[in-house]
Amino acid sequence: MISRSFQAPAKINLSLDILRRREDGYHELCMVMQSVSLCDTVRLDLGSPGGIRAESGLRFLPNDKNNLAVAAALAFRQATGGQWRDLLISIQKRIPVCAGTAGGSSDAAAVLRGLRALTDSALSPEALAKIGEAVGSDVPYCVLGGTALAQGRGERLQPLPPLPPCWVVLCKPAFSISTPALFRSWDSCKPRLRPDTKGLIAGLEAGDLVAVARRIFNVFEAVLPPRQRREIESIKTALIREGALGAAMSGSGPTVFGLFDREAEAKQAVQVLRESYAEVFLTRPLADFSPGEV
Numbered sequence: 001m002i003s004r005s006f007q008a009p010a011k012i013n014l015s016l017d018i019l020r021r022r023e024d025g026y027h028e029l030c031m032v033m034q035s036v037s038l039c040d041t042v043r044l045d046l047g048s049p050g051g052i053r054a055e056s057g058l059r060f061l062p063n064d065k066n067n068l069a070v071a072a073a074l075a076f077r078q079a080t081g082g083q084w085r086d087l088l089i090s091i092q093k094r095i096p097v098c099a100g101t102a103g104g105s106s107d108a109a110a111v112l113r114g115l116r117a118l119t120d121s122a123l124s125p126e127a128l129a130k131i132g133e134a135v136g137s138d139v140p141y142c143v144l145g146g147t148a149l150a151q152g153r154g155e156r157l158q159p160l161p162p163l164p165p166c167w168v169v170l171c172k173p174a175f176s177i178s179t180p181a182l183f184r185s186w187d188s189c190k191p192r193l194r195p196d197t198k199g200l201i202a203g204l205e206a207g208d209l210v211a212v213a214r215r216i217f218n219v220f221e222a223v224l225p226p227r228q229r230r231e232i233e234s235i236k237t238a239l240i241r242e243g244a245l246g247a248a249m250s251g252s253g254p255t256v257f258g259l260f261d262r263e264a265e266a267k268q269a270v271q272v273l274r275e276s277y278a279e280v281f282l283t284r285p286l287a288d289f290s291p292g293e294v
């Protein structure tokens with residue numbers, strides 16, 4: 001049996017724009033993605049008898065192929081023609097679940113990177129990302145990570161200059177949001193306000209944190225049910241009041257993040273939000289994406 005552990009970082013959406021609904025039911029997206037330092041740990045025991053399965057200690061997470069991490073292992077084995085049968089994937093969750101921060105997709109990406117290492121595969125990162133496409137729309141990005149423009153379903157990736165060093169406060173409210181339902185809401189009331197993605201990318205190119213923070217924007221916020229929208233707004237307001245340069249919901253939510261240039265203010269924001277929310281994290285952008293072994 002070979003055993004090794006790998007880091008699986010969370011992501012935030014600096015921007016999320018929806019261009020149109022496609023014939024296949026998916027939506028054409030344009031998003032600026034950023035990895036952050038909050039990580040799950042994914043341990044792989046290749047050769048541990050019992051087939052391919054996951055364990056996380058969380059009763060509400062599936063342990064079979066309905067878990068993206070197991071789906072990723074199956075996709076990797078099929079793509080590489082692997083003859084191995086047994087793999088135990090042990091996931092230590094720290095990233096909030098169903099929260100718009102790609103926890104499940106990142107675990108799947110860690111499985112792909114891990115299996116490449118464990119099986120001495122010569123697959124390029126791009127080939128590995130391609131295998132991830134069938135597992136989920138965010139998985140290719142999670143394989144490559146860092147700062148990237150994601151288009152198409154989310155699988156067409158272009159690296160971008162890193163987000164300048166800063167502190168990122170994440171706050172996940174207690175409610176959960178169905179991603180397909182949110183896309184359907186967008187179908188029925190396409191919001192007019194859209195992110196300035198070009199301006200955001202220009203801000204990254206100039207290394208200008210303030211310019212980036214001013215342009216973080218997520219079109220999904222406008223199609224949330226009123227009560228949830230009010231809660232997201234109130235977290236954003238709290239972050240801004242504590243000194244965030246900008247704040248938005250990440251992905252299909254409900255996690256909200258704020259960007260801070262001062263550590264003391266970010267820590268104060270964490271303290272304030274912890275009075276009302278159980279899941280609040282102080283993180284940093286991962287500039288140089290090397291979420292290797294632990």
Ligand code: C5P
Pocket residue numbers: 025026027028029135136137138152153154179180183
């Ligand atoms: O690809 P993934 O399984 O993560 O997508 C989950 C759901 O989100 C899809 O079933 C679809 O309803 C929606 N989706 C979409 N357009 C995208 C990505 C996801 O409509 N680009």
